[in-house]
Amino acid sequence: MASTIALATKHGKLAQIAPAFACLPDWGLTLAEIDTDEFGTFSGEIPRTLSPRDAAIAKARAGAEFLGTDYGLASEGSIGSHPQMPWVTSDHELLALVCVSKDFVIVESYLSAEIRAHKEVVNEQTDLELLVTRLDLPTHGANILFSQDNETVIHKGIHDPEIFVAELRKLLSSPVENIRVESDFRAMSSPSRQKNISACAEKLVKRISTTCLSCNEIGWGKVGYEFGLPCSGCGQLVASVPHSEKFGCVACDYSEVISRGQDSIDPARCDFCNP
Ligand SMILES: [Zn+2]
Numbered sequence: 001m002a003s004t005i006a007l008a009t010k011h012g013k014l015a016q017i018a019p020a021f022a023c024l025p026d027w028g029l030t031l032a033e034i035d036t037d038e039f040g041t042f043s044g045e046i047p048r049t050l051s052p053r054d055a056a057i058a059k060a061r062a063g064a065e066f067l068g069t070d071y072g073l074a075s076e077g078s079i080g081s082h083p084q085m086p087w088v089t090s091d092h093e094l095l096a097l098v099c100v101s102k103d104f105v106i107v108e109s110y111l112s113a114e115i116r117a118h119k120e121v122v123n124e125q126t127d128l129e130l131l132v133t134r135l136d137l138p139t140h141g142a143n144i145l146f147s148q149d150n151e152t153v154i155h156k157g158i159h160d161p162e163i164f165v166a167e168l169r170k171l172l173s174s175p176v177e178n179i180r181v182e183s184d185f186r187a188m189s190s191p192s193r194q195k196n197i198s199a200c201a202e203k204l205v206k207r208i209s210t211t212c213l214s215c216n217e218i219g220w221g222k223v224g225y226e227f228g229l230p231c232s233g234c235g236q237l238v239a240s241v242p243h244s245e246k247f248g249c250v251a252c253d254y255s256e257v258i259s260r261g262q263d264s265i266d267p268a269r270c271d272f273c274n275p
């Protein structure tokens with residue numbers, strides 16, 4: 001039975017997602033070209049009110065509704081500090097697949113420090129050639145922002161270094177204020193992000209290909225962790241360390257808990273021995 005998935009996107013993510021789906025011959029992706037910007041934008045002119053997960057699910061549902069398909073798929077990326085290494089900028093990609101008739105959601109995520117991300121305030125002293133290098137123009141795109149009449153103006157998706165520098169020189173000699181630049185993270189402007197979306201799509205396809213042993217529904221996979229391991233020094237239970245991975249089904253209650261092969265933790269990680 002072939003199923004059509006509506007891929008909700010405004011910023012051309014089909015090229016990053018379709019290759020992974022090529023190995024699922026029963027599934028076809030169709031573009032649902034809805035205005036996904038209404039769920040929030042990277043550059044902030046439309047604030048993101050939902051969590052990234054809820055935003056991806058809402059976009060996927062909107063795409064399915066738009067095309068009248070049973071399945072909807074959407075992506076959401078968040079660029080910010082890495083959860084384990086806060087000094088590193090990372091790209092956290094999410095893909096949500098929604099099934100309307102059976103009312104389930106499969107969300108897969110991919111975290112990567114491989115993302116070109118730069119932002120900087122621009123003034124007369126700024127080395128514009130260096131800025132071009134830091135933003136990796138023309139491979140990556142950049143946005144120019146400034147304040148004019150108490151409003152923020154954004155020029156998005158500039159790739160051409162000459163246009164970029166000329167635009168900044170013009171702004172610097174004009175009365176506008178608060179000139180700044182930032183990486184454009186929309187998928188079509190960010191090849192480093194494109195790679196991460198592709199990697200996330202690979203994970204999602206693997207998930208779709210894995211079925212539940214109990215009910216045979218698609219989407220079996222890791223849903224979380226079970227926590228709590230004793231310290232090998234003092235014996236106290238440290239609640240923040242996971243001992244097992246939990247796998248579950250999107251449609252029924254069946255789950256499996258698989259040990260990570262550790263029965264105690266080093267005192268260096270213990271809240272009591274090493275507070
Ligand atoms: Zn199941």
Ligand SMILES: [Zn+2]
Nearest residue numbers: 231234270273
């Ligand atoms: Zn201890």
